[in-house]
Every structure is written in C-alpha cells, then in structure tokens.
Amino acid sequence: MSCNFPLPFVFFRCTRWFLPLLLLPLPTASPYFLMLFLFSLTMHAKPCFYCIVLLTTLFVSSCYWQPFPLDSSLSAPWAGNITTFAEALNGSLSSNYSHPFPNVIQAVDRCWCDFSVGGFFEPFNVTHWEYVSVQRLKDDLERKKKSEEALEKKEIINDTETLLTPTAVGSFNLTMPRTAAPSPSSSVIPLKSAGRDLRSIFRLFHYTFKAEDKRPLFRREYDLRPYGLGILVDFGWTR
Incomplete structure (x- = not known):
C-alpha cells in the first residue's frame, strides 16, 4: 500500500480492525475458530x-499474566462455599497446613488464542x-513447607550430634575421676624418696640456723627467707 499518509495514520488504518480484539476480554472460543477469524480478517x-x-507482538504479550489478588472471585463457583481463589486454595490444601496464605496468585499463562487447555x-x-x-500454587506451598520442615529436622539433628560429641560430653561430665589403687610395690619407693627429701630439708635448716647464730644480733640487714618469710629487712640508707 502507498504511504501518502502520516505514519501514525497508516498504523491506525492497518490496525483499526484488530485493536478492538485486544481491548475486549480474552475470548473463550475454540482455537480453530479464532485462527480462521484472524486469517479472514487479515485477508x-x-x-x-x-x-x-x-x-x-501485541497478541503474544497477552500470554503473560501478572499476579492478581488471591481473594478474587472465580468465574464459576466450585461449590456452595468455594467462590474465590482463596477458598479454592484452602479447600485444596491438606488439613494440617498451618502456614499463612500469600496475598496474590500467579495464574497459569493464557494467550489470546490458547492451545494448552x-x-x-x-x-x-x-x-x-x-x-x-x-x-500449581498449592504444590508450591506444600513444597515450600516440606523444605522448611526438612531444614528444621536437619538443624535439630546437627544440634544433637554437636551435643553428643566427645568434647561436649566431657565438658558436661561432673563425676569425680577414679584413680587406681596403688600396688604394694609402687608405694614403697615414694616413701623412701620422701624420707630422703625430709632429711635433706632438716639438714639445710640446721646449717642455716647454725650460720645465723654466728652473726651479731644487731646488724644492718636481716634475711628472713630461711625462716619461711620472703622478706629481707635492710636498715641501710644507701644502696
């Protein structure tokens, strides 16, 4: 066709027969009828x-649906008490499901001329x-619930294994350790060694006291360390 008109006018002239199809609600006719209708309209x-x-592009864009509120009404009630998507979801889930419902539902993609259903x-x-x-929403919620329960069980098992490790058990063991009874042969040697140590200590004190007796009574410093006190008394004024 010749393009003697402005471009917007040309687009409107070509699409004026098709734009009402996109503005009206999606049809429910069979794909055979819709394809035949589009072909005849194009010719x-x-x-x-x-x-x-x-x-x-406009017809293909109708295949992608945005999420809509879960409390939207169904096209036809499933039962007397199921008139919305939320009620339908509640009736489809198991009775032990206690998690909150989402606010929106992502519907299955549906095109202007759909062949999937x-x-x-x-x-x-x-x-x-x-x-x-x-x-599909029901399966997603149940799958999410099972994954959360499996994760919680895994955490409980990990915590239990951590508490049952030898290090953790040893830290909580408050019983007194048992010592083996000494044998008669092993108890003789420590007594002999202890006796020798005592004799050496007494001998050291004897020589220390004897050396202290030879010193004058009044002197500049007194060393009290041999008497069990870690003190050195110094009366001198210079270092």
Missing part, C-alpha cells in the same frame, strides 16, 4: 509488514484454567 484488512509485526476444536475451559492455577 480483508491487508495490513502492512510493520503493522503485522506490531499486532503479532482443551483441544484445537474445543472452547477454552476457564474453570479448568483456574483449577490448574490453584493446583
């Missing part, structure tokens, strides 16, 4: 190459898509 509008690239000639099943999203 009718005959968009240029740049508009085809732009439209393809249902067949090529079957309409899109929104209820099944919601069920798959809830089950």
